[in-house]
Amino acid sequence: MAADDRIRHPGLAARVMQAEAAATLIEPGASVGMSGFTAAGYPKAVPQALAHRLAALHAAGQADARISLWTGASTAPELDGALAQAQGISLRLPYQSDPTCRKQINEGRMLYTDIHLSHVPQLARYGSLGPLDWAVIEVVGILPDGRLIPSTSVGNNKTWLDLAKRVILEVNLAQSPALEGLHDIQTGSDLPPHRQPIPLTHPADRIGEPYLQCDPDKVAAVVITHQRDRHGAFDPPNATSSAIAGHLVEFLRHEVAQQRLPADLLPLQSGVGNTANAVMAALVKAPFTNLTAFTEVLQDGMLDLLDAGKLQFVSAAALSLSAERARAFIGRLDHYRKQVVLRPQGISNHPELIRRLGVIAMNAMIEADLYGNVNSTHIMGTRIMNGIGGSGDFARNAFLSIFMSPSTAKDGAISCIVPMVSHHDHTEHDVQVIVTEQGLADLRGLAPTQRAALVIERCAHPAYRDRLRDYLARARKEGGQHTPHLLGEALGWHANYVRSGKM
Numbered sequence: 001m002a003a004d005d006r007i008r009h010p011g012l013a014a015r016v017m018q019a020e021a022a023a024t025l026i027e028p029g030a031s032v033g034m035s036g037f038t039a040a041g042y043p044k045a046v047p048q049a050l051a052h053r054l055a056a057l058h059a060a061g062q063a064d065a066r067i068s069l070w071t072g073a074s075t076a077p078e079l080d081g082a083l084a085q086a087q088g089i090s091l092r093l094p095y096q097s098d099p100t101c102r103k104q105i106n107e108g109r110m111l112y113t114d115i116h117l118s119h120v121p122q123l124a125r126y127g128s129l130g131p132l133d134w135a136v137i138e139v140v141g142i143l144p145d146g147r148l149i150p151s152t153s154v155g156n157n158k159t160w161l162d163l164a165k166r167v168i169l170e171v172n173l174a175q176s177p178a179l180e181g182l183h184d185i186q187t188g189s190d191l192p193p194h195r196q197p198i199p200l201t202h203p204a205d206r207i208g209e210p211y212l213q214c215d216p217d218k219v220a221a222v223v224i225t226h227q228r229d230r231h232g233a234f235d236p237p238n239a240t241s242s243a244i245a246g247h248l249v250e251f252l253r254h255e256v257a258q259q260r261l262p263a264d265l266l267p268l269q270s271g272v273g274n275t276a277n278a279v280m281a282a283l284v285k286a287p288f289t290n291l292t293a294f295t296e297v298l299q300d301g302m303l304d305l306l307d308a309g310k311l312q313f314v315s316a317a318a319l320s321l322s323a324e325r326a327r328a329f330i331g332r333l334d335h336y337r338k339q340v341v342l343r344p345q346g347i348s349n350h351p352e353l354i355r356r357l358g359v360i361a362m363n364a365m366i367e368a369d370l371y372g373n374v375n376s377t378h379i380m381g382t383r384i385m386n387g388i389g390g391s392g393d394f395a396r397n398a399f400l401s402i403f404m405s406p407s408t409a410k411d412g413a414i415s416c417i418v419p420m421v422s423h424h425d426h427t428e429h430d431v432q433v434i435v436t437e438q439g440l441a442d443l444r445g446l447a448p449t450q451r452a453a454l455v456i457e458r459c460a461h462p463a464y465r466d467r468l469r470d471y472l473a474r475a476r477k478e479g480g481q482h483t484p485h486l487l488g489e490a491l492g493w494h495a496n497y498v499r500s501g502k503m
Contacts, residue, residue: 003224006141006171015222019045022168022221023053030133031068033124033160036075037318037345038272038297041153043136043170044227047079054088066090070124070132072155072317072345073117073296073389074098076230084110093129094120095387106383114377114384117296118349118393121159125191135164139212140175142222147211150183151175152229153318154344158185161214169219173226178333183342184208190346200353203267203294203315206341231323234277234300240406241278243437248362248402249282251433251440255400256288261360267294269354269394270302271363272320275404277301279362284308294357296348296390298340300325306339314340317348349390354397361394365403365434368459369421370452370472371483372428372443374403380494381422388425395430407436407461415464417455419471420490434459448483449476 007013023046026032036042050067057065068091069083080098083089087109092101094115104110115123123129137157140149150157151172161167186198186208200207237245255261265288270276280301283291291311293302297320305311319342321329329336347353354361365374366385374395375381377388395401403426405416416436428451434441439458443451449472456468475484 003171003173006173006177007222008144009142009146009216011216012142012146012169012219012222015219016224017221019049019223019225020052022046022223023049025166025168025220026050026067026134028054028057028062028065028067031070031130032134032136033070033132033156033164034075034079034135035072035137035151035153035155035157035160036079037072037153037155038074038320039076039230039232040318040320041138041151041155041229042071042075042079043138043168043225044078044172045170045223045225046136046168048082051082051086051088054083055086058087068130070094070129070156070160072153072157074386078230095389097386102384102386112384112387114387116349116388116392117345117390118351120156121344121346122191124156124159124163131165132160132163133165134168135160135166136168136170137161137212138170138172138175138225140177140179141171142169143211146216147213149177149180150185150212150342151179154183154185154342155317156345157212158344159346161212164218166220167214167218168221168223170223170225173224174228176330176333178330181210182333182337182340183210185210185212185344186347198347198350198352200347201356203292203357204313204341229326231321231326233322235274237274237278237281240437241275242282244275244404244406244435245278245282247435247440248279248404249286251435251442252360253287264288264290266358266360266399267292269293269295269359269361269398270299271389271391272297272299273364275364276362279404280305284310294348294353294359296345303329306336312339315343315348316340317343317345345390349393351393351397354394358399359394359397360400360402361391361398362402362404363391363394365405365416367416367418367421368403368405368431368434368455369418370455370468371448372431372434372451372455373421373424374426374431375421375423376403376425378423392426392430395426400433401431402433402435403431404435407438407459408463412461412463414494415461415468417460417464417468418490418493419468419475420485420487420493422491422494436460438462449481
């Protein structure tokens, strides 16, 4: 399809320019909201052109040639990576997974505000994050009346388009026009004191319209691109991830047998990654049918469930598929359109909806402690990995809050079950189930010392169980009896590995 067929608003068609020209409009020091939620639907050309410009300004001695970068979640090397390598980011929010960003954050060369994804739209709309100067948004097309066809993610796009002083649109001809109609964008005010109940009682409900809207007068430039999303590859399930998935499926079967879950379960939420895909693969073979999902991303494992007829509907904020599965999805969009909807993250991660729907939340963690506190963001308590993302939105409000991880890291040199987590993201009050390849600990209704005993026996690697039992016994003898701790020892659990210089 030609560019003329994608840009059908005469006024906006007259503002087409090259990415390099559009990038010159963004001044250093600006706050810029860009599309993207995982490596889907992010702008491809303007961020790279802006990175080249900022790098040139740095080379000319302009040390403050940087921007504040806001997105929906993580994006891709063409965005985060390019700008970070140009030393072009002063502040990043609300989530990232780029190695160059991570390095600069941990070296103190980039500020990072790690925020619950559901909080971002409200914070931005009330001005708590400061003014938003620019929005750079990828779209599939522009209708004659100026409405925008969203791309492969929605994320915070509506918020950025509403709040930004000026807008640059990237119309990506490589994104299929068949995406039109896949989205559900809620309209109207969502801020107190005018906030109303969200009229969504099933993942398949539609409560908005399929298009984004933006005042055409705010659009300073339209850039035409022809570049596909960067699709990551998922590893096939290995022994560890398959064991985690097996424990989890058996637990869900038990909950159905105990009549604590219906036979078709409740809406599923799954974090991104290989373990999450392994769980979806296990569910393909499990006896559950008529499943639904209310989640952040549609990834390969959920597409497998759709194809197997086990999953009936997915509500998400983005597509996060491997290249092969992305081609298959686009090739059968007329089929999948009846089973998939993409929403803004202010809806996909909304606590009201998570609680109402009774979501089963399954998220990854870095480490958990004896009492069920979870660290999902930091290595050794001080170095950020990625960020909290949406896991907190779901953990606090889900019907079942489940966290998963291998029992060890670094080839067994570190236990992922520790006396005390080195950084708290999810407290024991928000964590109901912990799963490793060793087993599953159902912590509901248990006192702290009961939790500790169960976590050691069910989740810790055998190589670390005796040390953890010994710690708990000495803590109970020397410390308090409710949540026993030997603080100095607990915080130094990984000290020998740190001193080894391997980190």
